[in-house]
Amino acid sequence: MIAGHFGLAAAVKSQERQVPLWALMLGTQWLDVLFIPLFIMGVETIVPAPGLEPGYGHSVIHADYTHSFVGAVILSVIYGLIFLPSWGRRTAIVLASMSFSHWILDLIVHRMDLPWLPANAGNLPRLGFGLWKWPSASALVELILIVGGAWLYWRAARAIASGRGPAPMRRADLAAAVILVSGLIVLGLDVTGLVG
Numbered sequence: 001m002i003a004g005h006f007g008l009a010a011a012v013k014s015q016e017r018q019v020p021l022w023a024l025m026l027g028t029q030w031l032d033v034l035f036i037p038l039f040i041m042g043v044e045t046i047v048p049a050p051g052l053e054p055g056y057g058h059s060v061i062h063a064d065y066t067h068s069f070v071g072a073v074i075l076s077v078i079y080g081l082i083f084l085p086s087w088g089r090r091t092a093i094v095l096a097s098m099s100f101s102h103w104i105l106d107l108i109v110h111r112m113d114l115p116w117l118p119a120n121a122g123n124l125p126r127l128g129f130g131l132w133k134w135p136s137a138s139a140l141v142e143l144i145l146i147v148g149g150a151w152l153y154w155r156a157a158r159a160i161a162s163g164r165g166p167a168p169m170r171r172a173d174l175a176a177a178v179i180l181v182s183g184l185i186v187l188g189l190d191v192t193g194l195v196g
Contacts, residue, residue: 001105001106001109001138001141001142002029002032002186002187002190003142003145003146003183003184003186003187003190004105004141004142004145004146004187005028005029005101005102005105005145006025006028006146006149006179006182006183006186007142007144007145007146007147007148007149007150007183008028008098008101008105008145008149009021009024009025009027009028009098009149010024010149010150010152010153010179010183011145011148011149011152011153012024012094012098013153013156014149014152014153014155014156014157015152015156016091016094017156017160018087018090018091019087019091019094019095023083023091023095024094024095024098027079027095027096027098027099027101027102028098028099028101028102029102030075030076030079030099030102031063031066031067031072031075031076031099031102031103031106032066032102034066034075035063035066035067038063038065038066043065044061044062044063044064044065044066044067045061045062046059046060046061046062047059047060047062048060049111049132054193055135055193056132056135056138056139056190056191056192056193057109057131057132057133057135057138058132058135059132060111060113061110061113062113063113063114064115064118064119064120065118065119067103067106067114067115068114068115068116068117068118068119068120069103069114069115069116069117069127070116070117070118071117071118072099072100072102072103073100075099076096076097076099076100076103077096079095079096079099080092080093080095080096080097080099081096082095083095106128107127107128107129108129108131108141109128109129109130109131109132109138109141110127110128110129110130110132111128111130111132111133112125112126112127112128112130113126113128114126114127114128115127135191139187139191142187142190143184143187146180146183146184146187147180149179149183150176150177150179150180150183151176153175153176153179154172154173154175154176157171157172157175157176158172158173160172
C-alpha cells in the first residue's frame with residue numbers, strides 16, 4: 001500500500017496547510033524507512049503468503065519491531081518529536097499521527113502478520129484484516145486514496161491560489177497533477193510487482 005499512504009498524506013496536507021508535504025509523505029513511510037535496514041540485516045523479512053507466488057498483496061511481512069503496534073506508536077512519537085522544536089506542537093502531533101496512520105492502513109490490508117509487541121513478545125495473536133487476499137479490492141482502496149488525496153490537495157491549493165493570478169493557479173494544478181500521476185504510477189508498479 002505504498003501509493004495509498006501517499007494519497008492520505010496529500011489529503012491531510014489539504015487540511016493542515018502549515019505542514020510541509022514532504023514531511024507528511026515521509027511520515028507515511030517512516031515505519032517502512034526504518035524497516036529497510038532491519039530487512040537488509042535479516043531481522044525483519046518478507047515472504048510469500050503460503051500457497052501464493054510473489055505478487056501484489058501476496059506477502060507475509062515479519063516486521064516484528066517496526067510494524068508491531070507498540071513499536072509503531074513509539075516510532076511515530078519519535079517522528080513527531082523530531083519536528084517539535086522547529087515546527088511546534090500541532091505540526092508534531094500531525095506528523096506523529098501521519099506516521100501511525102501507516103500502521104492503521106497496514107492493519108486493513110495485511111494478513112495476520114502485525115504483532116502487538118516488538119519481537120512478538122508474549123506471542124499474542126497477530127493482527128491484520130487481510131484485504132490483500134483480494135488484490136482488486138485492495139488496489140481499488142489505494143486508488144480511492146490516491147484520487148481522493150490528490151483532489152483534496154488540488155481543491156485546497158486552488159483555494160489558496162485564488163485571487164493571486166493565473167501563475168499560482170497553474171502551480172496548484174500542476175502540483176495536484178504530479179501527486180495524482182505519481183501515485184498512479186507507484187500503484188501501477190506495485191500491482192504489477194515491480195515495486196513493493
